[in-house]
Amino acid sequence: MTTTAPHSENEFHQPVSEETFARVWNDPTGIRGLLQGVQNQPIGIRLIGLSIFFLILGGIQALLMRTQLAVPNNTFLDPETYNRLMTMHGTTMMFLVAIPMIEGIGTLVLPQMMGSRELPFPRLAAFAFWTFLFGGLIFYFGFFVDAVPEGGWFAYVPMTGKEYSPGLGVDFYLLGLNVAETAAIAGAFELIISFFHMRAPGMSINRIPIFAWAIMVTGWMIIFAFTPLVVGSTLLELDRAIGTHFFNPDQNGDPLLWQHIFWIFGHPDVYIIFIPPLGIVATIVTVFSRRALIGYTFIVISLVSLGFLSFGLWVHHMFATGLPELALSFFTAASMMIAIPSGIQIFAFIITIWSGRPVFKTPFLFAIGFLLIFVLGGLSGVMLASVPVNLQTHDTYFVVAHFHYVLIGGWLFPIFAAIYYWFPKFIERMPNERLGVWNFLLLFIGFNVTFFPMHISGILGMPRRVYTYQAGVGLEPYNLLSTIGSFMVAASFVVFLINMIWSARNGQKAPANPWNADTLEWLPPTPVPPYGFREFPVVNSRNPLWEKAEEQVVEPGTRKLLDVLKHYPREYRAQIATSAIDARPLEVFRVAGPSIYPFWAALAIAVMTLFLVFSQYALAGVCLIITMFTLIGWHRDTGAYSKPDEEEAFEREYGVPLRPHGSRVIGRWGTILTIVTLATALGTLCFSYLYLRLKPPQWPPDGIAMPDPVLPGIALLVLLISVIPMRWAASALQRDERAGVQRGLLIGVVLGILYLVGNLLSYGQLGFNYQTQAFGSIFAIMAGYQLLTMLVIVVMGAAMLFWFVRATHERPSRHQAITDLVLFWYYAVAAGVVTYALLYIGPIVI
Amino acid sequence: MIRTTSPFVLGYSVLSGPIIWFVHFVAVYSLAEFGCRSNFTNLIFITPETMRLTMIVLTVVSVIGVGFGGILAFRAWSQVRKETSRKESAYEARFHFLTLLGMLLSALFILSILFTVAPAFVLSVCDKAI
Numbered sequence: 001m002t003t004t005a006p007h008s009e010n011e012f013h014q015p016v017s018e019e020t021f022a023r024v025w026n027d028p029t030g031i032r033g034l035l036q037g038v039q040n041q042p043i044g045i046r047l048i049g050l051s052i053f054f055l056i057l058g059g060i061q062a063l064l065m066r067t068q069l070a071v072p073n074n075t076f077l078d079p080e081t082y083n084r085l086m087t088m089h090g091t092t093m094m095f096l097v098a099i100p101m102i103e104g105i106g107t108l109v110l111p112q113m114m115g116s117r118e119l120p121f122p123r124l125a126a127f128a129f130w131t132f133l134f135g136g137l138i139f140y141f142g143f144f145v146d147a148v149p150e151g152g153w154f155a156y157v158p159m160t161g162k163e164y165s166p167g168l169g170v171d172f173y174l175l176g177l178n179v180a181e182t183a184a185i186a187g188a189f190e191l192i193i194s195f196f197h198m199r200a201p202g203m204s205i206n207r208i209p210i211f212a213w214a215i216m217v218t219g220w221m222i223i224f225a226f227t228p229l230v231v232g233s234t235l236l237e238l239d240r241a242i243g244t245h246f247f248n249p250d251q252n253g254d255p256l257l258w259q260h261i262f263w264i265f266g267h268p269d270v271y272i273i274f275i276p277p278l279g280i281v282a283t284i285v286t287v288f289s290r291r292a293l294i295g296y297t298f299i300v301i302s303l304v305s306l307g308f309l310s311f312g313l314w315v316h317h318m319f320a321t322g323l324p325e326l327a328l329s330f331f332t333a334a335s336m337m338i339a340i341p342s343g344i345q346i347f348a349f350i351i352t353i354w355s356g357r358p359v360f361k362t363p364f365l366f367a368i369g370f371l372l373i374f375v376l377g378g379l380s381g382v383m384l385a386s387v388p389v390n391l392q393t394h395d396t397y398f399v400v401a402h403f404h405y406v407l408i409g410g411w412l413f414p415i416f417a418a419i420y421y422w423f424p425k426f427i428e429r430m431p432n433e434r435l436g437v438w439n440f441l442l443l444f445i446g447f448n449v450t451f452f453p454m455h456i457s458g459i460l461g462m463p464r465r466v467y468t469y470q471a472g473v474g475l476e477p478y479n480l481l482s483t484i485g486s487f488m489v490a491a492s493f494v495v496f497l498i499n500m501i502w503s504a505r506n507g508q509k510a511p512a513n514p515w516n517a518d519t520l521e522w523l524p525p526t527p528v529p530p531y532g533f534r535e536f537p538v539v540n541s542r543n544p545l546w547e548k549a550e551e552q553v554v555e556p557g558t559r560k561l562l563d564v565l566k567h568y569p570r571e572y573r574a575q576i577a578t579s580a581i582d583a584r585p586l587e588v589f590r591v592a593g594p595s596i597y598p599f600w601a602a603l604a605i606a607v608m609t610l611f612l613v614f615s616q617y618a619l620a621g622v623c624l625i626i627t628m629f630t631l632i633g634w635h636r637d638t639g640a641y642s643k644p645d646e647e648e649a650f651e652r653e654y655g656v657p658l659r660p661h662g663s664r665v666i667g668r669w670g671t672i673l674t675i676v677t678l679a680t681a682l683g684t685l686c687f688s689y690l691y692l693r694l695k696p697p698q699w700p701p702d703g704i705a706m707p708d709p710v711l712p713g714i715a716l717l718v719l720l721i722s723v724i725p726m727r728w729a730a731s732a733l734q735r736d737e738r739a740g741v742q743r744g745l746l747i748g749v750v751l752g753i754l755y756l757v758g759n760l761l762s763y764g765q766l767g768f769n770y771q772t773q774a775f776g777s778i779f780a781i782m783a784g785y786q787l788l789t790m791l792v793i794v795v796m797g798a799a800m801l802f803w804f805v806r807a808t809h810e811r812p813s814r815h816q817a818i819t820d821l822v823l824f825w826y827y828a829v830a831a832g833v834v835t836y837a838l839l840y841i842g843p844i845v846i
Numbered sequence: 847m848i849r850t851t852s853p854f855v856l857g858y859s860v861l862s863g864p865i866i867w868f869v870h871f872v873a874v875y876s877l878a879e880f881g882c883r884s885n886f887t888n889l890i891f892i893t894p895e896t897m898r899l900t901m902i903v904l905t906v907v908s909v910i911g912v913g914f915g916g917i918l919a920f921r922a923w924s925q926v927r928k929e930t931s932r933k934e935s936a937y938e939a940r941f942h943f944l945t946l947l948g949m950l951l952s953a954l955f956i957l958s959i960l961f962t963v964a965p966a967f968v969l970s971v972c973d974k975a976i
Contacts, residue, residue, distance in 0.1 A: 204936060206943030218938065297943060301950050308864035312871045325973045329965035330871065337958045540936070553936075579854075582940065630905040694884040 006031045012568045012653065018534075021566075025117075027531040028596050036594040038122035038529055041426060044108025048419070050133055051101035051807060052669065056493075057140075058092035061085045066450075070483035082240065083150040087141075087173075090153030095177050096136045097224075098411060103187035105130065105418055106215045108275065112521035112528065115200025115537045115544075117575050118591045120193040120666045123598045123634060125821055128187040130602030135180030138609055142172035149173040152465060154262055155236070157247040157255045162240045173300045174233040179609050181226045181233075183646050185677060186761070188222035191215045191668045196580045200520065201558050202539040209519050209542070210293065213300050214279025217307040217463065218272050221222045223673065224311065225268040227680040233260035234318060234784075235688070235781065236492035244770055244777035250741050252696050253774040256321060257688055263314035271310035273407060274374075275303060277414030281367045284417050285349050288364035289356025290446035292508045292543055295348035302341035309338045319390045328387050335385030341471055342378055346371060362436030366417035368446050373409025377402060380455070395465070398458025404451045416443070416496065423500075425513045429507030435499035439492050446488025453478035453485075479500055488808060514646035518543035535566045536576060539583070561585055561654045565817055569660070572641050578632040578658075585656050589663035590641060597634035604630055644811070664816050671820040675827045678789065682831055685782050689838050690846075692774045699843050700775045705767030707779065715758025717838045719790075719829055722751035730822040738812050745801040746817070752794040755832070759787060779839055786828075786835040793828045796821055856941075859948030862915035862936050862957030870908040874901050874966070882972035894971045905963045909956055916952030919945045954971050 027037035039041070065085050068077040076220025077085070106126055111118055119125050142148045147168035151160040160170045199208065236258060238244040245251035247258050283308035286293045291300065312334035319328055349371060358364065380402040384391050393399060402419075412434060416439065424429045457478040462469060469475050513522040520537055521543060538554045541547050554562075565574065565588065572590040579586055606625030641660035648657040693699050725747035765785065770780035794817075802816055877897055923945035926938060934942060 115950070202936070204940040207942040297946050298950070301947060301954065304864065304951065305954055308955075309866055311868060312962075315875075322974055324882040326966060326969045326970070327875055327882070329969060330875050330962050332876070333962040333965065334871065334958070338955070339962055581944075627897055690880070696882055742895075803964055 001602065003416065005034065005337055008649070008653070012564045012650065013718035015511065015568050018533070018568050020570060021483070021534060022633065023532060024571065024593070027530070033594075035599045036139075036596045038126045038592065038594055038598070040107050040111050040119050040122065040125060041528065041530070043117055043122075043125045044104050044106075045106060046129050047100045047104025047132065047427060049104075050129070050136070051097050051104060054092050054096040054100070054136060054676070057295055058089050059490060059493060061089035061092070063486055065089065066483040066486040067469060069479050071480065072469050072476060074468055077467060079467045080150065083465075084148040084169075086542075087149045087152050088463055090138070091149070091173065091177070093407075094153055094269065094273075095180050096139070097185075098407075099184045100132045100486040101415055102215075102218065102273065102276045103130065103184065103191070105280070105415075105700075106191045106218075107187065109422060109521055110194050110212060110215055111198065112524065112532045113519050114194060114198055114212060114780055115203060115520045115523075115533065115539060116194065117536075118198075118573060119190045120198055120663070121190055121592065121670065123595050124186050125190050125555050127602055128183040128190070130599050131179050131183035131186065131605065134602055134606035134609075135176050135178070135183060137176075137205040138179060138606060139172055139176035140177070141610070142169050143434050143556060146418070147172055149238045154266065155258075156262075157239075157258045158249075160236065161247060166571075168613055171237065174237045174240075175609045175613050176793045178230055178233050178237075179605060184222050184226050185230075187342055188219040188226075188672065190674050192219035192223075192673060193666055195219070197577045197663075197665050197669065198575065199578050199583045200537045200539045200544075201562070201576070201578060201583055202554070203544075203578075204296075205581050205583075207539055207542045207544075210282035210299055210303070211279035211297070211519075213303050214275050214277075217303045218275050220273070221268050221272045221307050221310065223677050224680055225265045225272060227677050228261050228684040229265035231681050231684040231688075232258060232265070235261075238781070239613075241432045241612075242770070244780070245774045246692070246777050247335075250739055251773045252321045252701055253777070254692060254695055255316075259318050259321065260314070260408070261684060261688070263317045264311070267314045267317060270309045270403070271306055271408065274410035275306060275650075277411055280414040280418045280421075281349060282345075283517075283661075284363050284367045284414075284421055285352050286543070287515050288359045288361060288367070289353050290359065290516075291352065291356040292518075292546075294355065295344070296542060298344050302344045303793075305341040306338065309334055309341070313338065316390065317386060319387055320394045322391060325387070331385055332385050336382060337640070339378060339382050346375060346378075361420075361485050362431065362433060362440060363417040363421035365437065365440045366413045369440060370409055372415070373405055373413060373444075373447065375407050377405030377407075381406060384503065384669065394461055396458035397464055400464050401451050401458060403452075409450070410446055413443070416440075416835055419500070421515070422521075424510030425521060425526060425528065427504050427507075428506075428510050429503050430510050431503045431507060432499050435495055435502070435819070439495045439499060442488055442492030442495060446485050446490075446492055448778045449485030450482050450489055452483070453481045456680070457482075460809075488746050499599065499774060513545065518546045520544055531573070536562050538562065556587060557655055558579040561588075561656060563775075565655060569641075569658070572660060577663050586665055587657045587659050587663060588650075588654075589659040589666065590661070591663075594635060597630050601627055601630040601634060661814065667817065667820055668823075672824050675718070675824060678827065678831070682785065682834065685778075685785060686834065688837060689778050689782060691841070692778050693842070695774075699846065704772055705841055707766055707840055708762070709844075710761055710816035711762040711765070712836060713744070714838055715755045715762070716832055718751050718758065718834050719755040722748045722755070723826065723829055725751070726822045727753075730819050733812055733815065733818050738808075741812050741815075741818065742801065743762075744807060745797060745804070749794055749797040749801060752790060752797065752825075756787065756790055756794065759783070782835050782839055789828050789831055793824055797825070856944050856948065857923065859915040859919035859922070860944060860951060863912045863948075863951040866908050866911045867955040867958050867962075870904055871962055874963060877901065878971065878972055886975055901963055901966050905959060908959050912952050912956050912959065916949055916956070919948030919952060923949055940959055 027033045027039050027042065064077060065082065066081055068074050106117065145168065149169040149172065151165055151170060155170065158164055195212055205463070234525070235244070235246045239248065240247055245253040247253045247255050249255060282293055282299060313331060315323065315328065315331040316335050325477060380398070384393065384399065384402055415514050420431050420436055423429070457475050460474055462475050470480070510526050512524070514524050523537060524532055537544065538552065538558065540552055565576070573593055574588055575591045576588055577586045578584060604623050604627040608620045608627065611620035611623060647658045647660070679811070725744040728750065729741050729744025731746060768776040768779070800818055800821055802817070804818070807815070877900060881894070881897060923942070926942045926945060
């Protein structure tokens with residue numbers, strides 16, 4: 001450690017040993033490391049391990065179901081147990097296996113693949129792991145209190161309403177999964193920001209690995225798809241817990257609303273699950289074909305198009321619900337269109353293999369398996385896009401066959417490929433090739449034996465989600481085959497586990513780049529140091545490790561910066577933020593180090609969720625307060641790294657700012673993504689409002705008083721006026737005017753409080769409450785959303801003002817978080833306008 | 847070195863296709879679903895008779911919006927091809943990539959918009975499959 005602050009190039013360049021450099025990057029060891037560690041590699045491996053654990057559970061559930069269905073009229077399982085297993089299997093695989101695995105691989109591989117040392121918010125990554133874990137455990141906790149959901153992974157109402165599912169099983173499902181979904185969204189933030197601003201210098205947007213593109217697209221999709229589900233689950237839980245009527249048709253609610261919200265999540269979720277594997281396959285096909293990927297631009301276009309088009313498919317799960325034909329046809333069109341980008345990628349992969357010199361190692365075998373199986377799944381998908389075929393095969397085993405071909409072909413095969421591929425880098429041993437081939441063959445054959453017959457049993461009319469079938473209707477051989485195949489799949493998984501355990505202990509030690517791969521994660525030595533790259537790499541092509549030395553060009557300024565970053569800063573974990581398009585260095589900033597608070601925050605949320613399940617609202621409130629304290633602890637910054645002279649000298653010398661307080665670029669992106677998430681939630685509520693409005697002929701329905709728009713209107717006016725002082729505060733901050741910032745913030749916060757008070761007073765005058773039909777319920781949830789958003793932002797504003805006033809020794813412009821607050825404020829004002837328009841003007845005009 | 851094209855133009859040409867497609871998609875679906883669900887009692891300016899016309903107007907506007915992005919991208923792409931030597935600089939290469947991305951995305955999403963709305967010319971507005 002240095003004792004004096006450096007101020008010149010020579011002082012910045014003072015060499016430090018590997019040990020000294022590694023010291024700031026090492027997480028604690030032992031149990032402390034387990035609870036406090038934030039580094040991307042261990043967190044990524046933990047997420048993958050968690051996913052494999054749940055995969056085993058989900059796989060056992062599948063085997064039990066297949067055993068039951070092996071012969072007709074079987075009594076191995078009773079109907080109730082079958083329903084529970086069916087629900088747990090689907091839910092586990094979709095929420096607790098697929099998403100943690102994808103985010104785990106992203107967390108593990110992405111930073112190093114992009115030439116970065118860390119993720120942008122390492123503590124958020126740790127939080128995502130803990131919330132996945134606790135969310136999964138809450139979901140499975142139901143087994144211990146005999147409260148297991150039975151309504152399928154889709155949880156359709158009214159079956160999952162209080163009347164038909166009176167126990168706590170559905171509550172465990174809704175609330176437990178909400179915790180896991182929060183984890184998914186948190187992980188998505190990390191991956192999106194990594195893509196845009198945490199890349200090696202020179203890795204311009206046309207040189208980013210396809211895997212990273214896939215992860216970025218998936219990150220956005222998670223935000224736009226999971227947020228509606230969180231909202232939908234909350235609405236259903238409110239119906240069950242406190243008697244709102246969102247889905248109750250007797251009170252002008254609508255069960256179909258749940259299906260819309262669920263599938264707005266559910267269909268993109270399929271693509272969320274298989275887009276990252278497309279990136280994995282692209283990576284592996286390139287490496288094992290020994291040539292650059294053909295059609296890079298086309299594959300990028302395909303990934304982006306898939307991300308968007310997948311949001312135009314949700315109603316094809318609802319073709320049998322009696323919607324107008326014309327509306328259905330729009331979804332047929334989108335469902336068929338999506339075959340184009342999917343097909344483009346498959347062609348690009350085939351051409352790359354065709355024109356390369358393929359090396360048939362285990363990862364490549366799984367990639368080939370993906371191509372074959374996924375194409376079959378895609379073809380049955382195009383069939384299902386057609387309304388007549390869909391109606392004919394609706395809720396039959398044909399659909400089960402289709403989505404397993406897509407999900408196992410499109411997810412499991414590439415995931416096995418990925419694990420075998422990156423195993424040498426992160427576990428430091430080579431996987432056993434012979435066992436790998438057995439793993440592949442058993443899975444490939446077993447999978448087809450299991451699921452291909454289901455196409456036939458489905459066409460013969462065998463319904464899905466039914467615990468048995470009659471003898472003598474021609475279904476016996478297909479079901480028996482499927483059951484035999486499922487045990488072959490299980491055997492392949494056992495071989496996989498043996499291979500992983502054996503290879504991790506006895507495998508040949510892995511060199512730095514055993515596959516002669518082209519991407520940057522293979523550049524550091526094996527084992528990978530905790531910081532990944534001591535010297536940040538510079539990228540000049542799409543295949544950086546295949547570049548020739550003479551192709552490597554580095555601008556002198558960038559070279560100077562990268563050289564100094566080998567030795568400096570020495571007191572904290574430093575990372576470069578680069579520009580989104582050209583990956584030019586923008587700033588050097590401190591990424592967060594180890595902390596116990598992500599663990600405590602996740603635990604507090606988990607305990608709060610359990611209290612909510614058991615309707616212990618006061619205790620849940622206590623946990624909420626504890627959660628807030630953990631978040632304060634999480635973000636608490638003592639300012640120990642603040643050395644303004646040193647920072648100014650660094651910027652003078654190297655041309656980019658040094659920000660030990662944290663990145664402005666990354667912080668701004670965090671704010672934007674939070675706003676996008678909140679806006680998506682608001683959009684879901686607006687959709688629900690309009691959907692519910694269409695049912696009764698009048699709005700509000702007969703017997704409910706029209707909400708008075710005057711007082712909330714005045715409050716809204718006050719809120720609109722508050723934009724002016726907040727804008728002053730942001731401008732004053734840029735000019736380093738302390739008084740202007742204080743004045744602007746103070747007036748803004750006071751006006752925000754007035755808005756809250758005005759709205760609270762108006763609620764007291766309403767002639768209805770949250771139980772007054774669906775109208776009262778949707779009014780209450782939207783008003784509550786806006787109130788909560790505003791309350792949070794007013795508290796944040798007050799806290800920032802407090803910290804700002806106290807920090808008299810610092811330059812105002814150091815408090816850039818205030819500009820993020822102002823941005824957030826603008827959003828809250830916009831949300832206020834939207835909610836007011838719908839809640840108070842809506843009943844008058846629609 | 848090629849002339850600078852503003853980030854707005856590049857951004858518009860890349861993003862207009864997917865975003866306008868989505869807005870168009872939600873708009874035409876909402877018209878069909880919400881209109882039929884409420885028997886058109888709540889849509890003040892739109893009746894079953896005028897719905898097809900409304901969809902056509904929306905489609906034309908959307909295609910123009912996406913097409914404009916595609917044209918911008920095409921012009922920029924042609925400029926890159928004209929002004930760069932055989933070996934592109936890093937800046938030119940990424941510019942070339944973004945313009946190509948804009949052109950192809952615009953083409954794909956114009957096709958998607960037209961494909962989406964095509965059934966409106968064949969099917970009656972509120973008939974049900976079951």
